[in-house]
Amino acid sequence: MNKKGCPEEYPITLIVNDFEVAVFQLTKHDLEDWVYGYLFSEGLIEKATDIEAVRINDESGIIDVTLSSEFDTELMFSKKKHYTAGCGRGVTFFSMTDVKTFNKVEAGKTYQLSYLLKMRSEFAKNSVLYLETGGMHGACIVTEAGEITVREDIGRHNAVDKVIGHCVRNELDPTTLLLLTTGRVSYEMLSKAAKFGFAVIGSRTAATKQAIQLAKYLNIEVVGYLRGKMAIQYTSFGRVHNDLEERVLGVNLS
Known part of the structure; x- marks a missing residue:
């Protein structure tokens, strides 16, 4: 063992x-x-x-x-x-x-869904504390060049704050970055991402109904259950292109 x-x-x-x-x-x-x-x-x-x-x-x-x-x-x-x-x-x-007073996201880099899955895998390989303990959450940004920065914490919201702090300290443009997280995307998680201006968020697990409704209002792309070659695309504003066909589900909460 x-x-x-x-x-x-x-x-x-x-x-x-x-x-x-x-x-x-x-x-x-x-x-x-x-x-x-x-x-x-x-x-x-x-x-x-x-x-x-x-x-x-x-x-x-x-x-x-x-x-x-x-x-x-x-x-x-x-x-x-x-x-x-x-x-x-x-x-x-x-x-x-x-949170509804935050600026709506009007720009953002576009991605293939297969790329999100690939970077989710790289994120997992570079989550040192999780690999050591099996009990950590993580958040990760991916730059236009494919470089990743991982931050980990016992709390999923803390991990997101840590990676946002890295971005703030280095004056990074949020619309050029992909945000990935291991945790559930709830409304407060979505609000943190929205405040900084991320256009695309990917998670290993689910997004709540409140978070999805807020993401639709703020024009933020949210993709959940990034695992293997499958995913759930919760919102769609043309920034994530489904190149996996039937292996991706859509969610309609309207």
Whole structure:
């Protein structure tokens, strides 16, 4: 029998401009990327230079962030909290109504569905923590040149925040990138992708009805169950071309 290590998670307290936001369950890898991604997803920053300093204390489990400009953190975080579904508990301050105000995606690179399946396989091969433990979620971006960047965490939403943080820190254009995730695409996952501006999202598993409806409203292509040579195409805006014929299902929620 092959033995695997156990996935790890730790309580991490996020403090922004001396205001304690919340305690998150996180895996202690790429935490700085998570900070940038989470704060971007929540609308506290628009670019990397909006953060003046990030201080990560592994021993105390505290991340202390200083924003480069004045921001009414107390007003922002007094809004109703929405707890994310699934493992690695998270919190978002955006409601479904808030997310509908995000910009609709009007551009984006086009892909063959077989390419998404190929890159999903490469993603799996490069998910180091999952291969070590069998219990991690991951998110991955694929560039126009086919280069991939993987980020992993106990929580699927945290993994997406980490990869978004990588993009923000490196000033990457979201419409040129493919976002892949191992986790279920729920409304809060879709909102993170929409906030950054990804045009195409692929997942190893399902998308919720609320996420699909939101994706249709924001013109985002969502493909689920990317496994082997099969998939489910939830939305279609001409960015993902089905070159697998009968092996792909469509979902109609209208």
